[in-house]
Amino acid sequence: MTTPPPRKLHLKTWGCQMNVYDSGRMADVLAPLGYGLTDEVTEADLVILNTCHIREHASEKLFSELGRLRGMQEEKAAQGGRLMVGVAGCVAQAEGAEILKRAPHVDMVFGPQTYHQLPEMVGRALRLAATDNGTRQSGVVNTDFPAESKFDHLPEEQSSDGISAFLSVQEGCDKFCSFCVVPYTRGAEFSRPAAQVVKEARRLVAQGVREITLLGQNVNAYHGEAGDGAWSLGRLIRELAEIDGLARIRYTTSHPRDMQDDLITAHRDVPQLMPYMHLPVQCGSNVILQAMNRKHTREDYLRIVERLREMSPQLTVASDFIVGFPGEREEDFEQTLDIVMKVGFTTSYSFAYSPRPGTPASGLGHQVPEEVKAERLKRLNALLAQQQTHFNLSKVGSVQPVLFVKHGTKPGQLIGKSPFLQSVVVSAPDSLIGRIADVRIEAAYAASLHGVLLNS
Numbered sequence: 001m002t003t004p005p006p007r008k009l010h011l012k013t014w015g016c017q018m019n020v021y022d023s024g025r026m027a028d029v030l031a032p033l034g035y036g037l038t039d040e041v042t043e044a045d046l047v048i049l050n051t052c053h054i055r056e057h058a059s060e061k062l063f064s065e066l067g068r069l070r071g072m073q074e075e076k077a078a079q080g081g082r083l084m085v086g087v088a089g090c091v092a093q094a095e096g097a098e099i100l101k102r103a104p105h106v107d108m109v110f111g112p113q114t115y116h117q118l119p120e121m122v123g124r125a126l127r128l129a130a131t132d133n134g135t136r137q138s139g140v141v142n143t144d145f146p147a148e149s150k151f152d153h154l155p156e157e158q159s160s161d162g163i164s165a166f167l168s169v170q171e172g173c174d175k176f177c178s179f180c181v182v183p184y185t186r187g188a189e190f191s192r193p194a195a196q197v198v199k200e201a202r203r204l205v206a207q208g209v210r211e212i213t214l215l216g217q218n219v220n221a222y223h224g225e226a227g228d229g230a231w232s233l234g235r236l237i238r239e240l241a242e243i244d245g246l247a248r249i250r251y252t253t254s255h256p257r258d259m260q261d262d263l264i265t266a267h268r269d270v271p272q273l274m275p276y277m278h279l280p281v282q283c284g285s286n287v288i289l290q291a292m293n294r295k296h297t298r299e300d301y302l303r304i305v306e307r308l309r310e311m312s313p314q315l316t317v318a319s320d321f322i323v324g325f326p327g328e329r330e331e332d333f334e335q336t337l338d339i340v341m342k343v344g345f346t347t348s349y350s351f352a353y354s355p356r357p358g359t360p361a362s363g364l365g366h367q368v369p370e371e372v373k374a375e376r377l378k379r380l381n382a383l384l385a386q387q388q389t390h391f392n393l394s395k396v397g398s399v400q401p402v403l404f405v406k407h408g409t410k411p412g413q414l415i416g417k418s419p420f421l422q423s424v425v426v427s428a429p430d431s432l433i434g435r436i437a438d439v440r441i442e443a444a445y446a447a448s449l450h451g452v453l454l455n456s
Contacts, residue, residue, distance in 0.1 A: 009035040010044035012065070015052020017252060018215050019089055021166040022112055023050045026088065029118045041072070046084045046122070051091035053181045053356065058091050066103045073105055084108070084125060088115060090185035094358070096143040110142040112171075112186055117142060163405040163434045164417070165209040169197050169224065169236065170216030175255060177282075178293045178361040179322060179353065182217050189218060194226040194236055201240050210434055211248035211403055211417070212240065219251045220258040234262035241272045247436060248403060250421070252278040253320075256296040259304045268311035275312050276346075276421045279304070280320035284339035285332035288325050292361070298339055305343055316391065316420050317343055321350040323380055324373030326364035328353075333376050340383055346391045346420060348384045352377050385446070392422065392444035399454065400424065402439045404432045423448040 009030055013023045026048060027037055038044055047069055051062055069085050076083045086108035087099055093111035100106055107125040110118070125140045172187040173180070201212055214233070216222060222233040231239070237249055249272045256279060266273055281301050283289055289297060308315050321336065352373040355362035395418070402416035402424045414428040416439070425448055426439055432453075439451040 007033070007035045007045040008038040008043045010038050010041045010047045011050060012041075012047070013050045014058070014061070015050075015089070017166055017213065018112075018168060018171070018217065019050050019052055021168045021215055022089070022115060023048075024166075026050070026115050026118060029116060030122070033119055033122065041069075044083065045081075046086065048086040048088055051087060051089035053090035053094055053185055059095060062087065062091055062099075063102060066099075066106065070103070070105045082129070084122070086110065086121075086125075088112070090181065093143050093185040094181060096141045100139050100141060104139070106139050108140045108142070110140070111144075114142045114144065163209060163403065164211040164213065165204050166215050167197065167201060167204065167212050168192070168215045169233075170219050170222045173217045174221075175218065175257070175295065176293060176360075178291065178364075179325065179356065179359055181356045181359060184358060186217055189221055191216075191222045191224040191230075194224040194231045194239070197224060197236060198239055198243075201246065202243055205243050205245045208434060210246065210436075211250070211405075212246060214249070214251040216251075217253065218255045218258055220254040220260065220263055232260055232262055234260060234264075234266040237263070237266050237270055237273055241270045247272060248419075249273050250276065254279045256281070256294075256301050256304055264304075264307055264311055267308060267315060274419045274421070275315040276318070276419065277308065277315060278318045278320075281339060281343075282320060282322050283325065283328075283332070284336035285328070286335075288328055288332050291327055291364070292322075292325060298335065301339070302342060314419075316346040318347040319343075319345050319349075321348060321380060321384075322353050323350060323377045324353045324368035326353070326361060326368065327366040328368055328376075333380075336380065337383060340380070340387070344391075345384060345387055347388055350377060350380050350384060389444075389446060391420075392446070392449060395422070395441045395449060396444050397441065399438050399440050400449075400451070401436050402426065402451075403436045404428065404434065406433065418449065425450045426453055428453050 009027060011023045011027065013019050035046060041047060049062060049065055052058060073083045073085065084107045085105065087106055088110055089112055092099065092109045096109045099109050108121050110121060121140050121142055170189065170191045172189045173182045174189045176183050204212060220233050222236060223230040224236065233251065240246060240249055254277065282292060282294060284298050286297050305317055400418045402418055404414045404416040406415050407413065408415045408425055412427050414426055414432060416424045416426065418424050424439055438454040440454055441449050441451040443450040
């Protein structure tokens with residue numbers, strides 16, 4: 001068998017952890033073609049931009065990056081080489097034909113459900129390039145939702161050289177929140193078979209992974225097929241906890257409607273399940289939650305958090321917020337501030353509402369003026385930052401079990417994670433990477449804790 005010539009792949013990833021996972025699997029799929037990863041775009045033979053449609057100005061950022069890459073393509077062509085460019089992810093899914101129309105120098109446009117077909121797409125793109133006489137007027141577009149799951153066709157071996165790893169277990173969404181594009185770009189909810197997930201988790205642990213974060217657009221909607229019926233996420237977590245060497249389990253992102261009792265009790269029963277949860281509420285007003293089609297009320301959300309903290313008193317909650325949704329009044333926003341005060345969030349992500357084309361909310365009236373959105377977002381962020389700082393400061397003087405994952409910026413420094421997903425900076429030997437050790441927290445900052453190793 002002839003070994004493919006070495007080639008360089010550069011991946012640029014925007015957006016959620018699911019995109020980070022997808023980018024890693026794209027690298028796995030392309031490795032048999034001879035592509036090795038490079039952090040330097042100037043070294044690349046193939047650049048893939050893995051896009052996210054949720055953030056504002058996603059398309060503009062993409063086309064700005066594509067303009068820069070076009071110049072690099074021209075430079076490489078003048079030197080007798082070739083730089084291929086691919087656009088992946090949710091913007092590719094939503095705007096495939098438009099991308100090629102505006103940027104005909106792009107070789108491939110493909111959605112998040114089709115990247116397992118990358119070897120075939122690369123081959124087709126190369127054949128097209130060989131017949132277009134240098135005009136670069138044709139590219140490969142693959143934005144279908146295939147009948148077969150991509151997970152059935154990905155390489156069994158998932159590369160991981162880290163201590164923490166993402167593991168995708170669920171994709172898509174059936175909730176149809178009125179502001180969200182995910183059902184249109186990721187498709188309907190799909191759960192991977194339980195045995196497939198457990199097998200991949202075992203492989204990751206065998207490679208040295210100590211912490212796995214289970215991923216899904218609505219991860220707690222997981223209902224993977226198994227020999228004894230569909231498993232819930234709670235059942236899956238209990239099974240993964242039996243893997244020798246897997247020290248920590250996390251999951252993200254959850255929907256309040258899918259918070260089943262066996263998952264809530266797993267926070268009490270499974271010591272490997274960390275006391276941290278990302279559970280987006282989006283807004284504190286029932287009027288706006290209904291307009292968002294969130295299918296939960298503020299009262300539902302507060303009851304879930306109360307129940308979780310009964311099971312795991314240390315549990316901390318992170319959330320997402322949208323400020324200035326169409327029709328939001330000052331009293332609606334005040335209810336958002338109120339739910340923030342009642343729950344006490346440790347980390348959160350908040351955004352001013354911006355319409356996403358094709359979503360129901362994009363056609364609503366009663367748009368909130370931009371200056372009002374900005375002022376409300378400023379107030380919300382100030383409160384959230386205050387809560388995060390207060391939580392970090394509350395850990396000063398405590399002893400935390402820290403999983404060390406990488407080197408710090410200074411010699412002799414390691415960075416680890418607390419159970420609450422805080423970054424912890426410690427002077428410690430390299431031998432501790434991949435291990436959990438007790439650290440006394442001595443200082444707290446906005447984004448990290450600093451401490452000293454005990455029993456060193």
